[in-house]
Amino acid sequence: MMRLVIALLFGVSLASQTDPAQTYTPAQIQAGQPIFTSRCGFCHGRDAAGGESGPDLTRSALVIDDVRGDKLIPVIRDGRVDKGMPAFGLPYNDLIAIVAFIHDQQKKSELPGRRRSVDTTDVQTGNAEAGKIYFNGAGGCARCHRPDGDLAGIATKLQGLSLLQRMLDPRGGGRGGERPHPATVTVTLQTGQTTTGRLAYRDEFTIALTEASGWYRSWPINQVTFTVNNPLDAHTEQLAKYTDEDMHDVLAYLQTLR
Amino acid sequence: MFWPTCRRCAEAAVLVLALASRPGAQGLDSPALLNPSSDTWPTYHGDYSGRRHSRLTQITPANVSQLTLAWAFQTGQSTQIKATPILVNGIVFLSTPDYMWAIDARSARQLWQYKYRDNTGFHIGHRGVAVYKDFVYLTTPDAHLVALDAKNGKVRWDVEIADSKKGYWSTNAPLLVRNHLLVGVAGDFDNLPGMLKSIDPDTGETQWIFYSTPPPGTPGSPSGGATGGQMWMTGTYDPELNLVYVGTGNPTPVLNGDARPGDNPWTCSIVAIHPDTGKLEWGFQATPHDTHDWDAAEVPVLVDAAFDGVPRKMLMQASRNGYFFVLDRANGTSLKTFPFATVNWAKGIDKAGRPIPNPDKEPARDGRLVAPNEGGGTNYRSPSFDPATGLFIVSAQDSYGIYFFKPEHGSYGWAGADYGVSGKGVLRAIEYQTGAVRWRHDLGDGASGAGVLTTASGLVFTGDSSGNVLALRTSDGSTLWHSGIGRVGNSPITYELDGRQYVVVGGGGVLYSFALPETKP
Numbered sequence: 001m002m003r004l005v006i007a008l009l010f011g012v013s014l015a016s017q018t019d020p021a022q023t024y025t026p027a028q029i030q031a032g033q034p035i036f037t038s039r040c041g042f043c044h045g046r047d048a049a050g051g052e053s054g055p056d057l058t059r060s061a062l063v064i065d066d067v068r069g070d071k072l073i074p075v076i077r078d079g080r081v082d083k084g085m086p087a088f089g090l091p092y093n094d095l096i097a098i099v100a101f102i103h104d105q106q107k108k109s110e111l112p113g114r115r116r117s118v119d120t121t122d123v124q125t126g127n128a129e130a131g132k133i134y135f136n137g138a139g140g141c142a143r144c145h146r147p148d149g150d151l152a153g154i155a156t157k158l159q160g161l162s163l164l165q166r167m168l169d170p171r172g173g174g175r176g177g178e179r180p181h182p183a184t185v186t187v188t189l190q191t192g193q194t195t196t197g198r199l200a201y202r203d204e205f206t207i208a209l210t211e212a213s214g215w216y217r218s219w220p221i222n223q224v225t226f227t228v229n230n231p232l233d234a235h236t237e238q239l240a241k242y243t244d245e246d247m248h249d250v251l252a253y254l255q256t257l258r
Numbered sequence: 259m260f261w262p263t264c265r266r267c268a269e270a271a272v273l274v275l276a277l278a279s280r281p282g283a284q285g286l287d288s289p290a291l292l293n294p295s296s297d298t299w300p301t302y303h304g305d306y307s308g309r310r311h312s313r314l315t316q317i318t319p320a321n322v323s324q325l326t327l328a329w330a331f332q333t334g335q336s337t338q339i340k341a342t343p344i345l346v347n348g349i350v351f352l353s354t355p356d357y358m359w360a361i362d363a364r365s366a367r368q369l370w371q372y373k374y375r376d377n378t379g380f381h382i383g384h385r386g387v388a389v390y391k392d393f394v395y396l397t398t399p400d401a402h403l404v405a406l407d408a409k410n411g412k413v414r415w416d417v418e419i420a421d422s423k424k425g426y427w428s429t430n431a432p433l434l435v436r437n438h439l440l441v442g443v444a445g446d447f448d449n450l451p452g453m454l455k456s457i458d459p460d461t462g463e464t465q466w467i468f469y470s471t472p473p474p475g476t477p478g479s480p481s482g483g484a485t486g487g488q489m490w491m492t493g494t495y496d497p498e499l500n501l502v503y504v505g506t507g508n509p510t511p512v513l514n515g516d517a518r519p520g521d522n523p524w525t526c527s528i529v530a531i532h533p534d535t536g537k538l539e540w541g542f543q544a545t546p547h548d549t550h551d552w553d554a555a556e557v558p559v560l561v562d563a564a565f566d567g568v569p570r571k572m573l574m575q576a577s578r579n580g581y582f583f584v585l586d587r588a589n590g591t592s593l594k595t596f597p598f599a600t601v602n603w604a605k606g607i608d609k610a611g612r613p614i615p616n617p618d619k620e621p622a623r624d625g626r627l628v629a630p631n632e633g634g635g636t637n638y639r640s641p642s643f644d645p646a647t648g649l650f651i652v653s654a655q656d657s658y659g660i661y662f663f664k665p666e667h668g669s670y671g672w673a674g675a676d677y678g679v680s681g682k683g684v685l686r687a688i689e690y691q692t693g694a695v696r697w698r699h700d701l702g703d704g705a706s707g708a709g710v711l712t713t714a715s716g717l718v719f720t721g722d723s724s725g726n727v728l729a730l731r732t733s734d735g736s737t738l739w740h741s742g743i744g745r746v747g748n749s750p751i752t753y754e755l756d757g758r759q760y761v762v763v764g765g766g767g768v769l770y771s772f773a774l775p776e777t778k779p
Contacts, residue, residue: 042380079336087336122662172679205742235680240629
């Protein structure tokens with residue numbers, strides 16, 4: 001509490017501190033457990049270490065960055081509907097109890113003997129030389145990536161499972177590093193005028209982009225023509241081409257880029 | 259539709275006629291399920307066949323573009339509606355975990371609401387209720403079955419189906435067959451035997467229990483040490499053969515296959531059960547020795563049609579493992595097996611029509627890239643069979659996941675780790691005799707949660723993964739109408755009241771009813 005008061009007095013972000021106040025009372029943790037189980041447990045596991053479809057929260061960057069719910073509560077309350085996580089319109093006391101339980105589980109997960117962990121060494125079965133050949137040859141990775149360019153030092157930012165997940169789908173899971181920029185789209189109106197920006201939304205009926213100014217604009221798909229440029233499509237297409245050996249070889253090669 | 263030829267069914271037909279001639283409102287008797295009238299949707303699939311096909315034709319490809327909102331019912335919850343609404347006597351019964359509403363099907367006016375007691379079972383969704391006589395039944399997250407008075411929502415009785423403290427829960431929409439209410443449970447995070455219970459719908463007493471994997475203490479485990487195989491989805495029923503068909507879930511431990519050698523029957527299977535005794539007639543395994551959480555719980559759709567020119571009583575399932583199965587439902591023999599979504603985990607198909615798992619695609623310490631992901635080639639969302647075109651229409655997903663297992667993960671519950679990599683939703687119209695896809699309709703990134711409804715006028719209703727409800731032309735899959743109502747999480751239904759056809763579908767936590775504009779007299 002004192003830490004919180006000091007932080008507020010001096011306008012210091014708690015998140016920026018090296019040892020954020022992450023202590024919760026046993027009562028809060030105890031209150032959070034049944035709520036977590038009933039609302040979150042199916043997807044994230046009763047122990048928050050991953051269940052059916054939901055990620056392991058004890059390894060989640062969001063949980064690690066969170067301070068007393070500043071990151072977690074908005075996500076729980078509003079959901080991540082586009083990623084399949086529903087919104088939970090729960091009272092604040094329930095939300096903070098869930099946060100307390102998750103942080104407690106995260107702390108416990110650092111103890112030895114965790115059940116469902118994937119260690120960095122687990123995924124290091126590939127051959128870096130073979131991976132380099134695949135990267136520059138059959139994999140086609142070198143068409144977009146350079147080991148001394150965008151991938152320089154990638155292995156210092158991402159390791160193990162995180163690096164593997166990001167290699168397979170750069171938009172996907174894993175901790176640390178930067179997410180790549182999303183796709184771009186050029187929309188041509190019936191007047192012939194064109195607008196280009198980041199692809200913001202696309203379904204069967206609507207195309208939308210974010211302009212350089214930051215404004216969102218959308219059009220009915222049947223009234224414009226458009227071209228989407230999504231370099232990440234190559235990653236999706238590659239999934240059907242990888243053997244498990246290729247996958248581990250490329251990962252081994254990326255792990256040499258320090 | 260099944261024609262009543264057996265003695266029991268003939269009696270049932272007489273009862274249906276008797277019911278039809280009674281004035282005023284009445285409860286639902288089980289014989290009414292044999293040939294549901296078009297002003298009802300009296301059971302999860304609409305009828306016993308699981309085809310989710312309606313004979314209604316007021317809304318057509320020519321006029322569907324005029325479809326407009328008839329009403330919307332606000333649950334007042336952020337919980338997504340995953341339940342199929344059940345309609346009897348002009349009243350819609352809608353459920354989410356712990357909750358049930360009775361709603362006027364003409365106006366969306368709430369008649370009553372029921373709230374179950376707070377509990378710690380998994381609140382992941384609810385599939386729907388069942389109705390029998392004046393009772394309406396709700397399964398609960400802590401694996402109870404509650405019987406309510408359908409007229410006012412008062413509790414008549416409340417029985418435990420399974421022990422939630424052991425890890426069971428229920429989302430199940432029970433299936434009524436005569437005086438048997440078949441109730442399933444779930445429980446993937448603990449090593450629990452797979453269990454389907456038959457409950458007396460009048461008293462709540464247990465009539466029989468079918469175990470897909472042996473209960474504790476069974477000598478000489480026929481499942482190879484596996485537990486699991488939960489029957490959490492609503493089955494289908496053939497009154498002529500007097501067999502109930504249910505899909506069973508994955509084995510436990512889930513990703514650790516070493517702990518349970520062999521095929522692990524009857525997990526990831528379709529089982530045919532006698533509704534009066536709970537005895538197994540036959541079983542067919544969609545995935546022998548599953549290690550990827552691919553429940554074969556998807557709807558076993560019953561179709562009477564020709565296969566290779568011979569009239570057949572068939573069972574079709576688009577299964578979570580990405581394969582499509584056509585079986586002879588009298589004896590469970592395979593007629594055809596083919597993939598309907600991206601798959602890379604099988605070496606081939608065996609003589610019995612089962613995919614042969616490739617051991618190299620089992621979860622491993624360094625991770626294996628497997629198609630489909632854990633969510634599967636499809637899942638609980640209902641498919642539909644359109645008899646006029648012979649098309650089986652399923653909301654599929656082409657996806658990959660990475661699967662891990664090492665001995666340190668143990669042999670209890672999940673016992674491994676897996677991560678989805680990418681997925682695309684696509685509706686496929688499948689020719690069941692060849693596996694050919696007559697048309698496909700992209701649904702967006704990730705699987706759609708929406709099931710499929712077809713109507714005799716040649717329409718398909720479903721939802722995409724962005725939040726649109728769609729009406730498509732059955733013959734070619736082209737879009738004829740849509741509305742951005744939020745993510746559809748249930749399977750649409752349709753019915754006709756006062757000469758007006760309604761299509762009812764959930765978007766987020768709101769239930770929407772669409773119809774053609776009212777004509778002025």
